[in-house]
Amino acid sequence: MKLLLTGASGLLGAAVARAAAAQGDEVVGVVGRWPDPVPGVARQVALDLAEPAAVVALVQATRPQAILNCAALAEPAACDAAPALAQRVNVDLPAALAAAARAQGARFVHVSSEQVFDGAAPPYAIASPVNPLHRYGRQKVESERAVLAADPGAAVVRAPLMSGNSLGGRRSVHEKFLEAWSAGKTMRLFTDEIRAVCSAESTAAALLELAARPDLAGVLHWTGAEPVSRWEMGRAVCAHFGFPENWIEPVPRAALPEFTATRPRDLTLDLAPLDRVLRVKPERFAAAVARLVLPAWWRGAGRR
Structure with missing residues (x-):
């Protein structure tokens, strides 16, 4: 499978690239300013992720079978410091990718966040009301809605705090x-303060399985086991x-x-139904x- 992977140099994106290459997928990896080769990426493209049109043009040129969006400005303080930039990366980019994926007939998997919830009434099911406490969480809610409006067949995965070994050693x-x-x-x-921390490797495995499972669409949850x-x-x-x-x-x-x-x-988070229907656990x-x-x-x- 040919995959277009945004955020390929990030903690999660790098794990996706490694796992995808290991299973024989061809990965076109989009990075921002990361200067070094990303293991597992067959073709590495440096683009400004705050310019969705450039990324959409890459989709049109490469014609991937699946698009995995792992790109985000994920630190709440960074989103507050640069709200316009955060809006472009966290909302405009995934919305544009979803529309491009649908136009190309590609499977689209977008990574959202547990931060859409306020933490007051766990465990949170997929249908639980969202109530983010900060700008980043609000942008993730907006991204979920924009993605599914543009591509109702997309998978939107709310992911937790990540553990793992990042390329630069300063992310996890x-x-x-x-x-x-x-x-x-x-x-x-x-x-x-409680989180169901999940490894980047486990999340990557779930995302790649979802890339090949168009029957699983809409908002989904994935986290660690406890x-x-x-x-x-x-x-x-x-x-x-x-x-x-x-x-x-x-x-x-x-x-x-x-x-x-x-x-x-x-x-x-309540992991139903993914804890029952995916091979990865x-x-x-x-x-x-x-x-x-x-x-x-x-x-x-x-x-x-």
């Missing part, structure tokens, strides 16, 4: 911890690498009310942690 959960520790900081981690707190994430990462647990500090969300106002408390957090490695920059810097 444990890499963010490492950045703080390299600066000599103690990570203050919430004991009562919910974990931020504190539990930190403990697992410290244990895996043999770091002292005093590098992390447990705190309740109530201790930092000004910080948690726009942070959903518990984003546990949700992965436990411990299995994902076992594959984590220290990035090259850490091996040269370490803990200050």
Whole structure:
């Protein structure tokens, strides 16, 4: 299968590229400013993802059988700092890709986010009311609606916080911890903020299976197998690498009310129906942690 993959240099996109190539797919990977080759990408194209017309032109030129949109400006603070840019990448791009996919007869799979929910009433089913707490979540809701309006046969996958080893070593959960520790900081981690963290590899496998399953359309959920707190994430990462647990500090969300106002408390998702109909199954957090490695920059810097 020929796949057009946007966000190919990101944590999830790179995992998709590797998995797709391993199963014999031809990957045309769209990156922004990433300068190096992405493993698994047969043809790498540098385009400004904030210019959807250029990406649509690539769709028309390459005529892929499936399009997987893993591109996003995913940090809420970054979306607030550059709202127009975030709107183009998070909403305009997927809407344009959905329309292009339908026109070309290609399967379209768009990655949305658990952040469409407010975290107050988990677990969230597909039909649960959305109520995002920040701009990024609102843009993801808008993207879901725009994609399905343009291509009702598309799959829109709400994905969780991701674990894994990114190309640059600074994208995933444990890499963010490492950045703080390299600066000599103690990570203050919430004991009562819950995420069903999923590995990029598990999510990539689900997305690729969906690319070949046009019978599965509309909004879908995919996450890890069990919910974990931020504190539990930190403990697992410290244990895996043999770091002292005093590098992390447990705190309740109530201790930092000004910080948690726009942070959903518990984003546990109901995985029906994908947990029953896909060959790939949700992965436990411990299995994902076992594959984590220290990035090259850490091996040269370490803990200050």
